[in-house]
Amino acid sequence: MVASCATCQQKAQQVKAMQTNIDFWPTTLKLKNSSDLICDESLRYLAGKRLVCRGRWQQRTVAVKLFFHPKSAKRHWLREKQGVESLISNQLSTPSLLFAGTLIDGTPVLIFDYLSSAKTALDVWKELDNDEARLDLLQQIVVEISAQHRCGLWQQDLHLGNFLISDNQIYTIDGDGIKSSTDGKELTTKKRRNNLALLLAQLSPNYDHLATPAIEHYAATSQKNMRDLKSITEKELPHIRTTRRHKYVKKAYRNCSEFIRHNSLRQVAIYRRDADAGLIKQFLNNPDQLITDGTILKNGNSATVAQVTIAGDSLAIKRYNIKGIWHILKRCWRPTRAWISWGNAHRLTISGIDTPQPIAILEKRLGPLRTSSYYLCVHENTPSATDYF
Known part of the structure; x- marks a missing residue:
């Protein structure tokens, strides 16, 4: 063994x-x-x-x-x-x-x-710039979902990335998530509602106005009574969206396809898997030097913020300062402010609320005890809300 x-x-x-x-x-x-x-x-x-x-x-x-x-x-x-x-x-x-x-x-x-000309439905969605085209894509997807439901099949992890579009044809991929009813009959109304809500929960709330016409199209395709489906947006969708948000924030703290986590006795680091390797190396090895070499945006007692440019990208690095031994003793058992910021940034992202993209966090530790911490994100050179007052 x-x-x-x-x-x-x-x-x-x-x-x-x-x-x-x-x-x-x-x-x-x-x-x-x-x-x-x-x-x-x-x-x-x-x-x-x-x-x-x-x-x-x-x-x-x-x-x-x-x-x-x-x-x-x-x-x-x-x-x-x-x-x-x-x-x-x-x-x-x-x-x-x-x-x-x-x-x-x-x-x-x-x-x-291999479908050489294929794009995922998610990639196509990101390229669309008007609601008419977005609704058309959603309606094409729900037609395919309706066909699966009539066969007693559903996707356990339903999202736009599970569909390929090639020559105007929709293809379902990721067979690992395909489940089937035990009796081989079409899905019950309850399972249909949950599965449709799961798809709609993947979209930003900014597109909730497209949910009802997409559900109506599903109902017409499935020959189902719309009265059995119209309350999805009020019942299943909010619940699934909350659950999905919670799972995504938890995922942001562990190794997965999107993030890498490194643990050691002296520090814990989490960063995006697609982040520049040279940038991450500098950030992990000497974040204070990055701040020193950058342009100071804020130099306060509680935090120091600097803007740095690496490989042509403008980034902001924030160090949450330790004010003294009593401050360490007070905070060492609690999640650091960088840790909390990382979770909140991804909570905003999954909720469709714009925020500078988080790149990495670093917590300095002595075993389980947390000391200083650092947060790295994209620097957005935009006005502050205070500039309008």
Whole structure:
């Protein structure tokens, strides 16, 4: 068992190295059936769990999912496979599953047809600049969701990123989240309401005015009575949105696809996975030097704020100052102000409220005791509200 775990860890390290070091691309992997799988480009890396890449197999371009978590790889591979097969068996649009098996070393792998011109519905949504186009996209999505519901299927983690759009065709991806009713019959009204609310909860409250016409379109497509669905915006949507906000803020404090967390005896750091590596290195190694080299915006007893420019990006770094030994003793057991600011910034973001993008936080510690802390975010060169008075 120990040897097996060690092997799994080696696989995880190998695949992570592939994702992070461009010198490894393209990489040729050997499938268990002895055919070659060439991985050309990383598309998505979920820390410690799986890697999605574009590649070539049997003279065609493919999308590849590699699963390498030491404990759950096979379980996630099986759920993904079964979810995709459920979509296919019900004649619902999803990229063709070309291969389901393992690499020669036992790493679970799924190979799909690659849709070269595809964009996720989320990427398309971000490009839209008017409500008419946004509603049209939502209506196309709810038509696909309606078809899934009629087949007794629903997406447990429903969001716009789970749909690809290619040549005006909607494709459902992420089979891992596909669930089915036990009796194979279409979903109950309650499950339909919850699933629709889950989709709408992913959108900013700024677009809540699009919810009712989208629900009306779903009702017409599903041949359901609108009276059974119209109160979604008043009941399920607020509840799911609150739950989602809470989960996202918790996620912002741990390792995941969006954030990296480092713990040590002397400090705890959390930063965006897509942040510039050189910037993060400077911030973690010597944040005080960044402040010294920057332009001081505020130099108070409680906090010091400086504007710095790194790699052409304007950033703000805030140090929450320690005023003395009694201040340390008073605050050392509580979350630091930087820690609280990090959570609140992501709470605002998930709520659709504009705030400077948080990049990283750093807490200096002595074991469990917190001392000074630092908060790094994008610097917005805009007027303060006080400038208007």
